[in-house]
Amino acid sequence: MGDALPPNENRRERLSAGLSRKDENSCHIMGIVNVTPDSFHEQSRKTTVKQAVETAIKMWDEGATWVDIGGESTRPGADHVSVQEELNRVLPVIQELRRRDENGLISIDTRRPEVARAAIDAGADLVNDVSGLRDPGMVELVLEKQCGVCIMHMLGEPKTMQQNPTYVDCAAEVSSQLLETARALVAGGLPAENIILDPGIGFGKHLDHNIDLLQRHELLRGIERFAVLWGVSRKSMIGHLTGKSEASQRLSGTLAIAAMAHYEGIDVVRVHDVSEHADVFAVLNAVD
Numbered sequence: 001m002g003d004a005l006p007p008n009e010n011r012r013e014r015l016s017a018g019l020s021r022k023d024e025n026s027c028h029i030m031g032i033v034n035v036t037p038d039s040f041h042e043q044s045r046k047t048t049v050k051q052a053v054e055t056a057i058k059m060w061d062e063g064a065t066w067v068d069i070g071g072e073s074t075r076p077g078a079d080h081v082s083v084q085e086e087l088n089r090v091l092p093v094i095q096e097l098r099r100r101d102e103n104g105l106i107s108i109d110t111r112r113p114e115v116a117r118a119a120i121d122a123g124a125d126l127v128n129d130v131s132g133l134r135d136p137g138m139v140e141l142v143l144e145k146q147c148g149v150c151i152m153h154m155l156g157e158p159k160t161m162q163q164n165p166t167y168v169d170c171a172a173e174v175s176s177q178l179l180e181t182a183r184a185l186v187a188g189g190l191p192a193e194n195i196i197l198d199p200g201i202g203f204g205k206h207l208d209h210n211i212d213l214l215q216r217h218e219l220l221r222g223i224e225r226f227a228v229l230w231g232v233s234r235k236s237m238i239g240h241l242t243g244k245s246e247a248s249q250r251l252s253g254t255l256a257i258a259a260m261a262h263y264e265g266i267d268v269v270r271v272h273d274v275s276e277h278a279d280v281f282a283v284l285n286a287v288d
Contacts, residue, residue, distance in 0.1 A: 011103050015125050015148050016193045018065045018105050019267060020227040024288070026262045026281035030066035030107065030270040031059030032233065035089040036073045052093045053100070060104050063278035066126070068270060069093050069119070070109030074130050074158045074203075086115050091122055098123030107150065113137035120145050130154050130203065133181055143188045150196045150229055151181050155204025162204065170209040174199050175219035182226055196227040196268060202235045210237045214257075217264060231270035232257045255280050262288075 018028055035052045056067040071089030072081050094106055107126040108119035113135055116127045120141070126148030133139050133151055142149045153174045155165050167173050178197045186192050197220045199213040210232075220228050232238065238253035239245055251273055258277050261269050262284045271277050 011105070011125060014103060014105055016191075019126075019148060019193065019196045021265065021267050024285075026285050027258070027266050028065040028268045029059075029063060029274055029277050029281075030068050030229070030268050031056065031062075031064040031274045032270060032272050033059070033067050033069050033093070034073070035069060035071045035093055049092045049096060053096045056093070056097055056106075057100065059274045060101070062275040063281075064274045066105045066107050066268070067097070068107040068109050068128055069097075069124070070128075071115070072110065074111075074154075083112055083114050086110065086112065087118055090115065091118055094119055094122045094124050107148075111135070111138075113141050117141050117145075120147050126150060128152070128198075130158075130200070132178065132200075133185075139185065139188070142185065143190055146190065146194070148194045148196070149185065149190070150198055151178055152198035152231075153178055153200035153203065155200075158203075165204040165206060165209065167209060170205065171199075171212045171216035171219050174213060175216075175222075178220060179222045179226070182222070182224070186224070192224050192226060196229045198229040198231055198270075201230065201232050202237055207237060207240045214260070217266065227267040229268040229270060230257065230261050230266050233269075233271040233273070251276065259284065 021027065033052050033056050037047055059067050069090050071086040090108065097104065097106055106124045107128045108116055108124040109128045110116050111129055111131040116138060127142060128150040129138055130152045132153055182195050182197060185195060199220060201210045201213060217228055220226065233254050234247040234250040238250040242250065242253045244250050244253065254271065255276060258269055258280050262281060269277065
């Protein structure tokens with residue numbers, strides 16, 4: 001055997017492998033690490049660097065391919081935080097995670113190019129932008145860094161996005177917008193395998209919109225066959241379908257979506273509960 005790949009080259013290969021399913025195994029798991037005091041699922045909030053780092057390491061140990069570090073809540077009605085506050089929350093976590101593991105895959109959940117740049121420079125591998133790269137500076141950054149990117153659809157802004165969202169054909173409109181952005185990145189020189197698309201369940205959508213997006217997910221693939229991510233974990237959609245008003249009660253419904261994702265060929269699921277999802281996928285992989 002030849003010499004081992006240096007860490008940065010190894011991480012680039014793992015980035016590509018971690019964004020799409022290359023065989024019959026199940027979805028990759030992206031664990032959610034909210035370094036915030038106000039994310040919608042109270043149990044997911046981590047208010048110290050130590051808590052966040054320990055949670056992320058545990059998620060990797062439990063089977064997560066990714067840990068997604070976020071310093072600004074984007075739940076419906078959420079207020080902005082300053083760029084500096086967001087940086088103060090996420091950078092020490094990413095730096096410590098990278099110090100402890102050279103190759104574990106890290107995503108930075110941010111809408112701000114300044115935060116994304118600092119996070120990538122600190123060792124993050126992917127920018128997860130809930131605003132779908134609306135800021136031209138984010139497009140420039142992703143092309144410059146040649147990092148991974150998750151392009152998510154959001155109608156409006158977090159504070160107002162659930163105030164009467166309206167579509168003529170939700171799945172077609174969301175897919176068209178995401179594919180347009182992804183194709184512009186590819187035209188600008190970013191490899192298609194560095195891109196994953198997220199329909200943005202619950203981000204400016206009613207229940208019928210969310211169901212439409214899950215059922216017609218193949219529209220997101222395009223002729224390029226882009227990778228697809230679902231982020232449905234414990235969201236209000238699950239509450240509407242099950243009658244469970246609290247996010248803490250929605251794990252079972254979330255796992256049902258995970259099983260659907262397995263059978264529908266979704267590449268990545270972004271979740272709060274890594275161990276439980278790893279168990280579901282282990283069983284499905286064995287019996288499928």
